[in-house]
Amino acid sequence: xxxxxxxxxxxxxxxxxxxxxxxxxxxxxxxxxxxxxxxxxxxxxxxxxxxxxxxxxxxxxxxxxxxxxxxxxxxxxxxxxxxxxxxxxxxxxxxxxxxxxxxxxxxxxxxxxxxxxx
Amino acid sequence: xxxxxxxxxxxxxxxxxxxxxxxxxxxxxxxxxxxxxxxxxxxxxxxxxxxxxxxxxxxxxxxxxxxxxxxxxxxxxxxxxxxxxxxxxxxxxxxxxxxxxxxxxxx
Numbered sequence: 001x002x003x004x005x006x007x008x009x010x011x012x013x014x015x016x017x018x019x020x021x022x023x024x025x026x027x028x029x030x031x032x033x034x035x036x037x038x039x040x041x042x043x044x045x046x047x048x049x050x051x052x053x054x055x056x057x058x059x060x061x062x063x064x065x066x067x068x069x070x071x072x073x074x075x076x077x078x079x080x081x082x083x084x085x086x087x088x089x090x091x092x093x094x095x096x097x098x099x100x101x102x103x104x105x106x107x108x109x110x111x112x113x114x115x116x117x118x
Numbered sequence: 119x120x121x122x123x124x125x126x127x128x129x130x131x132x133x134x135x136x137x138x139x140x141x142x143x144x145x146x147x148x149x150x151x152x153x154x155x156x157x158x159x160x161x162x163x164x165x166x167x168x169x170x171x172x173x174x175x176x177x178x179x180x181x182x183x184x185x186x187x188x189x190x191x192x193x194x195x196x197x198x199x200x201x202x203x204x205x206x207x208x209x210x211x212x213x214x215x216x217x218x219x220x221x222x223x224x225x
Binding site for chain 1: 209
C-alpha cells in the first residue's frame, strides 16, 4: 500500500524558511517522479514543483521559482521541499504526491499545513 | 500557461441523478487531462486520467470523455458519497494546471 507522510509544516514569519519532508513507502521510490501540490485555505489546487525519479530533473511553478527547491533522497525514500523567502500567499496545505502515470497525481499524502504570518 | 475553466461552479443534484461536469482548456491538451475528487478535509483522489481511463478502484459510474479543448466528467447515477468538489488537470505542458473546481452539492 502506498503511503506518503508529510511533515515539517508550521507557522513562520514572512521572509522565513521551512523544509517539508515526505516519507514514502509501499512502492519503489526511486522509480517514480514526485511532486508537491498546495491548496490555500478555501481555494483550489495549485501545482508547486516536480522531480524525476533520479532527482536530476526538476520543475517549478513561476510563483515559487527561485525561492523553493525540491529534492529527494532515494536511499531514505524521502522527498523534500525547501521553502525560502516565504510570503503570506504561500500559506496553504502542502501535499506530497506520487506520479505513478507520467503527468498525473496518483497518490496523495494527507498534507502538511504551512502558515506564513507575522 | 494553459488555463482550464470548469463549469458550472456549483451543481445541485439529487442522489440517483446524472451529473455532467465540464472542463474547457485555453488550448488543445490532446487527451492529456485528468479529473480529481476532493471531499472536505481530505486529500484529492485521482478519478480519471488521459481523458477517459478510470484510475484503480474507481467505480464504473464515473466516466470521462473529450479531447482537444473540451472535456466532460459524467457520474451516471449519483451516490451520497459523490457529493464533493471536482477538479480537472492537464499534463501536456508545464506548468501543470488545474481548473478552479466544480462543487457538486445535494439538492
